[in-house]
Amino acid sequence: MRISFTLLLLWLFLFQVNAQPKNVSQSYQLVIGKNQSYPYIQYKSYYLLNLMHEIPDLRKAITEDEVLQKLLKDKTNNAANAIKTCGQDISCYANTIKFSEAEISLVNERLNALYKINNVFGKTLKTHLLPSGCYGLFSDLPEKEVLLKAWEQDAKAINYAIGVYVEGKKPNYPKIDSIAFSQNDKQYPELVASNIMLSVTGDKKLFFEPSMNFALGALELNGRLEAADYEPMATGINQSVVGQIKKTNFNNYKYSVILVPGAGPEDKETELSAGGIIRCRIAAIQYLKGMAPFIVVSGGRVHPYKTKYSEAYEMKKFMVNTLNIPENAVIIETHARHTTTNLRNCIRLMFRYGMPMDKPGLVSTTKSTIPYIEGLLAEGCKKELGYYPYKIGQKLSETEVEFYPNTMSLQIDFDEPLDP
Structure with a gap:
């Protein structure tokens, strides 16, 4: 028996309206960083990366991975080079510090290889990512895929913030959410360069810290810390x-x-x-x-x-x-x-x-x-x-x-x- 197209659309609508993420728990307590400059924005925007920062065993596994450590080193070196060579070119700074498609794929491959059901990555997924509901759109996927999609989402979130609040791209609501700086301001590139310098200064051990810190710093420079x-x-x-x-x-x-x-x-x-x-x-x-x-x-x-x-x-x-x-x-x-x-x-x-x-x-x-x-x-x-x-x-x-x-x-x- 054929189902009319109208009835099919109605069924899909009702399914999506009633869809709820799997394994979400009201007893779950979100992990909020205690020693960060922007803890409330970090956990709200990049929850997987926040967990990598805050859960000792997960942090240790990330910092001990040679591939991810090389990515951190490359990102840090590229940022230092950008400070010397980008001059007045805002896009040069932004593209250096954002995650490229190749870098996103590289991290995907490493997380795919590192994930085991009973190791710290599997346990983080079951005890944090799924019950938090923060990545509910992916909860129907196989568990490993949820981890990968969460990483991709966090990387996209960092890139988006940099795109709007550094490069001046249009946000969803330009009238109320746009960048605070003019791209023609001659002092603006110096602020961006200084933000990159601060983002790689200190003892950074996690591959995403330079990019994430730069994005959070850009929000601060724009006076856009409303999420906190x-x-x-x-x-x-x-x-x-x-x-x-x-x-x-x-x-x-x-x-x-x-x-x-x-x-x-x-x-x-x-x-x-x-x-x-x-x-x-x-x-x-x-x-x-x-x-x-x-x-x-x-x-x-x-x-x-x-x-x-x-x-x-x-x-x-x-x-x-x-x-x-x-x-x-x-x-x-x-x-x-x-x-x-x-x-x-x-x-x-x-x-x-x-x-x-x-x-x-x-x-x-x-x-x-x-x-x-x-x-x-x-x-x-x-x-x-x-x-x-x-x-x-x-x-x-x-x-x-x-x-x-x-x-x-x-x-x-x-x-x-x-x-x-």
């Missing part, structure tokens, strides 16, 4: 909420959270936009009805370009100080830069903070936003993220719609270094 804003949130701005979550009986509520997407102002002097105020008031009504025990306010330092104000931080202040919502009922999500990541990041916090993932959440926002969230947004997520982070539920009103979380949301987004 307010971290560590679970033991900082969200600590009281995390404690309250552990005491909460979610069976007493229809929804786990009420999500409020941010709405940034268009001038640098406004802390909270009129849209943000209205969205907070709409959500507060649902909270006071007892629809959910927690509100998630979501939005980073987005509008206008390089603003100092965080949408979520300002919304929580308004919720607590003006609307009298309990401080331990408002979760701050300070990194989302678009509506796609409002939902994705909310689901990430739900997962990491131990909320039930089989219970729906509620989006509460302005009337004009709901049709987009229940309609076109899902395909926008698929296009930008590579998966559907949620499944839409029932529309309750002109300002409320249900969503069902998908743990694929834990997947790192390699081409969004300000919110990976």
Whole structure:
């Protein structure tokens, strides 16, 4: 019996919407470096490389491999040569420090040869990569392939950050995320050269350190460290909420959270936009009805370009100080830069903070936003993220719609270094 093309597309859509990464675990604790300049950006953007840096046995296996050590030596020597010869040529510096296709393939070959089910590479895969969910898009592949794909993704993430924040290539959202420097600035090449020098200075033992440190340094020079804003949130701005979550009986509520997407102002002097105020008031009504025990306010330092104000931080202040919502009922999500990541990041916090993932959440926002969230947004997520982070539920009103979380949301987004 033939299945019509329309029915086949519907089946594929439903399959992708409901697809969840294998072996992901809510009890898993992400490894965050303790002695790094940019620990929160490093673990969020390049989790496999972060594990290589932080797990002693894995670090030892990497540093003892002759092929990977030669790659480190070559990369260091090439960087030193670039400082002497590249002059004003920004692309010369960038191409020297980025990973070439040949280098990515070389590391792939070495990881393929080094991997054994019961050695440190196999154990890292089973005890870290898979339960973390950071590479969930690859979880259906054979285990060794997950390791290789994770490396390829991290290498692409480093190259992407260098491409945008050194070479000035267009990011996904140029108006808010572009490079801070003019390519015609005569002093800019000196900054790039100095960044390369700092990236290879010191006792570097891991093959990826020069390139990764250069990418992280480029983010710092551009003032684009938003991915680290307010971290560590679970033991900082969200600590009281995390404690309250552990005491909460979610069976007493229809929804786990009420999500409020941010709405940034268009001038640098406004802390909270009129849209943000209205969205907070709409959500507060649902909270006071007892629809959910927690509100998630979501939005980073987005509008206008390089603003100092965080949408979520300002919304929580308004919720607590003006609307009298309990401080331990408002979760701050300070990194989302678009509506796609409002939902994705909310689901990430739900997962990491131990909320039930089989219970729906509620989006509460302005009337004009709901049709987009229940309609076109899902395909926008698929296009930008590579998966559907949620499944839409029932529309309750002109300002409320249900969503069902998908743990694929834990997947790192390699081409969004300000919110990976």
